[in-house]
Amino acid sequence: MTAKKKTKIIKTIKVDVDLCNGCRTCELICSAFHAVPRYSSNNPERSRIRVIRDPLRGVFIPVYAGQYTPAECTGRDKYIIDGKEYDECAFCRASCPSRGLFKEPDSGLPLKCDMCESDPSLAEPMCVQWCLPDALTYEEREVEVEDEAENEQEDVEIGLESLADKYGWQKILDTVARMSKKD
Amino acid sequence: MRYAETGYNLEVDLSRGNVERVETDSDLAELYLGGLGTNAKILWERVPADVDPFSPENLLIFGTGLLCGTPAPSANRTIITSYSPQTKLMAFSMMGGFWAPELKYAGYDKLIIKGKSPKLVYLWIKDDKVEIRDASHLKGKGAVETSEIILKELDEPKAQVAAIGMAGENRVFFASIEQGRSSASRGGLGAVMGSKGLKAVVVRGSKDVNIANPEETIKLCSDVFDYIEYRERHPIKGVPPILAGIGSPQEMAVHDEQWHTTNFAWGNARVRRKDFWTPEVEKKWTFSMESVRERFVSCYNCPMKCGATINIPDLNPYMMKCYSKLTYTMASFTDLDAGLRMAQRGTEYGVDAFSAPQVMAFALELYEDGILTDKDFPGMPEDSEGRFNWLLDRIVRREGIGDILADGTYWAAQRIGKGAEKYAHNNIKKHEQLPLKLGMLNPIYFLMYCTGEKINITQIEGNFPQAPFPKREQREEFVKDWPQVPDEKFKKYFLDWEPRGENSIPHYPTIEATCEIVDWQERMHYIDDSTGMCSGLSAFPLKPPYHMHNLPKLISAITGFELDEEGLVKIARRNRTLVRAVNIRRGMRRGDEKPPEDHWKRRFPELEEKLLDAYYEFKGWNKEGIPKKETLEELSLDYVIEDFLQRGILADSEDEST
Structure with missing residues (x-):
């Protein structure tokens, strides 16, 4: 299958851990930006960026909330960089059962960085704007991606095949028939 | 809804093991802001004037500044208040770091400790859940060590710990409360904490702090950040590097120590070494610092990097800031390597890095002059670093001579006698001062x-610059870009201030101008101490991001109450006057208000009396330094008037003191 190419803007926050001073301003302003009404309160526990801090060992790692995962990893990593040991989950962005990060403190629902998307849109996400040490910088780049319409077809087929493997085609057909009647 | 504040204090009685969450009066913030202001009010109301600092009746108040936990950059200070065992007056030492915002997020503006636990405990506050936990396994442990052990045993790496070391446990009068990169060091508050059997307070919070006018707040905070960046690009010209920037003095980053090492006194605050700083020393010290400085560290919501993690081979790492870099080195006549090692020990023991080195230098001077003898120092090593370590080990355990020295130079001298008082020469109100000895009275x-x-x-x-700039053009350059002045007249005072001649110290600035300059400088600190703002971005440096013109707007936007410059000046006066009232009630009078006798070589007794008279008058205090009735009335401190009249401190008809 030859997919058509099209361009897409990728938004990136570049994290320079060497420049981070561990002040957690990013946590504060992230939670303030996402408060309703905007900036009406703040609470780092609701932030979609957290600084993994171990100042006595010189470790400051700003980490953005990524995907939610319902299960912990089985294997975990340890990193040693320039002689410093980093905690097994230090670089992981997941909202995951193994740790308290990236969960709404009231509901436990997962949090995910949305790059402060808003209308009108900001020049840069707020954490980047308020990071004076420049540990966080914002970059946009264009990348060529395959046309999503074609990918979608393929995605649906892969998904259905795996469901059929598990439940059998009859069950899938019945379910599709029942669910589509509701509309 | 309460803005900036949570509206609750946490009250813990360690004698009874009782914990209560108490709602506070919402009008207090408009009168006192928070932090120091409301701490002073609580101390005034609830701790009688004759209570001993180590009595269970004494309170130890951990107050957050009003703006802590809000987006206001650098508002992160914890103001700890109690009666000081050393000065016997009110102590209100403060610490930066992360503790105050965490307490706010846990839902409290203050933690108020009373009573005395029968055994050593620590307090674990996690939002609404508060536990008094056994700390017998932490007895004798270092302050940093304690914090590490607790975070591990609670499995709460994001909690914030304020802890005492052995000095606090043993009630050393200059014991500190240590917290990460910061500490509340002055006034012996660690000893008060130790007297209550409290080893540490651990906090973790996950609640919201609310803002009254969100958009306005964020705009004002962004302006502050912009100005910080501007000031970073525009250091002040014509002052030593340590005074050119903002933040607390950048001791961890700046290697040029000529100014401190040649202007400040070494040993027991006596010896000036004007030729000390040479290229060889600079090279050696630069290497010393760079080889152990692991990383720069900030406080909560602050872009500065005033502290650093110091990691010396074979010693546990610790965090350091500011002038503690040099106090041990200079008091012991050693070098920076030795000083940084001694500071590590001092941090774990939890002692004030101003007082502790000076107390030890004082003891060694008494030894050299034969007032203390060999039998006071059995087995003390010969070398200077060894002696300092030997002494500190005994001070924090109150062993032998250490027990006497643990009360600080003033009280130690009283106990030693034989003329030792003359050696405790660098104190004000019984408290050790920066080792500065200068020529002409300023x-x-x-x-x-x-x-x-x-x-x-x-x-x-x-x-206000600490000294006049030599040339008028330099002064003109300085005042050109000085929006921080509360009034244009301060520019003129500075422009006309000359290093020599008619317009120089001690007779210029004039008495009137001097009063105004002092009042402005002090006022900004009293505001910071109530908002929890770090004075490193506010009251302390030249041309700071926060000043009289933007602070009222910011406080107003965050809290929602109306506040203009006049209103903020009044609150600062109220808080300042209330602190004075607490101390007046503890017995402080004009006679206590004097600098160390040898601070300046050239003194002017007549001028000094005039200065003090004029300043008291300017502040609305009487000749004894007691706030006058009309001053107290104007500041709505009627409860102070009532108390002063009852005690006969003020008389009904006039303001004469007894």
């Missing part, structure tokens, strides 16, 4: 030293 500093109730010069000075 009227501005004279008043600050005399009347400062934090009893620490760095905590009331700032904004």
Whole structure:
């Protein structure tokens, strides 16, 4: 299958851990930006960026909330960089059962960085704007991606095949028939 | 809804093991802001004037500044208040770091400790859940060590810990409360904490702090960040590098120590070494610092990097800031390597890095002069670093001579006698001072030293240059871009201030101008101490991001109450006067308000009396330094009037003191 190419803007926050001073301003302003009404309160526990801090060992790692995962990893990593040991989950962005990060403190629902998307849109996400040490910088780049319409077809087929493997085609057909009647 | 504040204090009675969450009066913030202001009010109301600092009746108040936990950059200070075992007056030492915002997020504006636990405990506050936990396994442990052990045993890496070391446990009068990269060091608050059997307070919070006018707040905070960046690009010209920037003095980053090492006194605050700083020393010290400085560290919501993690081979790492870099080195006549090692020990033991080295230098001077003898120092090593370590080990355990020295130079000298009083020469109100010995009396500093109730010069000075610039063109250049002045007249005072001649110290600035300059400098600190703002971005440096013109707007936007410059000046006066009232009730009078006798070689007794008279008058205090009735009335401190009349401190008809 030859997919058509099209361009897409990728938004990136570049994290320079060497420049981070561990002040957690990013946590504060992230939670303030996402408060309703905007900036009406703040609470780092609701932030979609957290600084993994171990100042006595010189470790400051700003980490953005990524995907939610319902299960912990089985294997975990340890990193040693320039002689410093980093905690097994230090670089992981997941909202995951193994740790308290990236969960709404009231509901436990997962949090995910949305790059402060808003209308009108900001020049840069707020954490980047308020990071004076420049540990966080914002970059946009264009990348060529395959046309999503074609990918979608393929995605649906892969998904259905795996469901059929598990439940059998009859069950899938019945379910599709029942669910589509509701509309 | 309450804005900036949570509206609750956490009250813990360690004698009874009782914990209560108490709603506070919402009007208090408009009168006192928070932090120091409301701490002073609680101390005034609830701790009688004759209570001993170590009595269970004494309170130990951990107050957050009003703006802590809000987006206001650098508002992160915890103001700890109690009666000091050393000065016997009110102590209100403060610490930066992360503790105050965490307490706010846990839902409390203050933690108020009373009583005394029968055994050593620590307090674990996690939002609404508060536990008094056994700390017998932490007895004798270092302050940093304690914090590490607790975070591990609670499995709460994001909690914030304020802990005491062995010095606090053993009630050393200059024991500190240590917290990460920061500490509340002055006034012996660690000893009060130790007297209550409290080893540490651990906090973790996950609640919201609310803002009244969100958009306005964020805009004002962004302006502050912009100005910080501007100031970083525009250091002040014509002052030593340590005074050119903002933040607390950048001791961890700046290697040029000529100014400190040649202007400040070594040993027991006596010896000036004007030729000390050579290229060889600079090279060696630069290497020393760079080889152990692991990383720069900030406090909560602050872009500066005033602290650093120091990691010396074979010693546990610790965090350091500011002038503690040099205090051990200079008091012991050693070098930076030795000083950094001694500071590690001092941090774990939890002692004030101003007082502790000076106490030890004092002891060694008494030894050299035969007032203390060999039998006071059995087995003390010969070398200077060894001696300091030997002494500190005994001070924090109150063993032998250490027990006497643990009370600080003033009280130790009283106990030693035989003329030892003359060696405790660098105190104000019984508290060890920066080791500065200068030539000509400076009227501005004279008043600050005399009347400062934090009893620490760095905590009331700032904004106005410490010395005149040599050339008028330099001064013109400086005042051109000086929006921080509360009034244009300050520019003129500075422009006309000359290093020599008619317009120089001690007779210029004039008495009137001196009063105004001192009042401005001190006022900014009293505001910071109530908002929890770090004075490193506010009251202390030249041309700071926060000043009289933007602070009322910011406080107003965050809290929602109306506040203009006049209103903020009044609150600062109220808080300042209330602190004075607490101390007046503890017995402080004019006679206590004097700098160390040898601070300046050239003194002017007549001028000094005039200065003090004029400043008291300016502040609305009587000749004894007691706030006058009309001053107290104007500041709505009627409860102070009532108390002063009852005690006969003020008389009904006039303002004469007894």
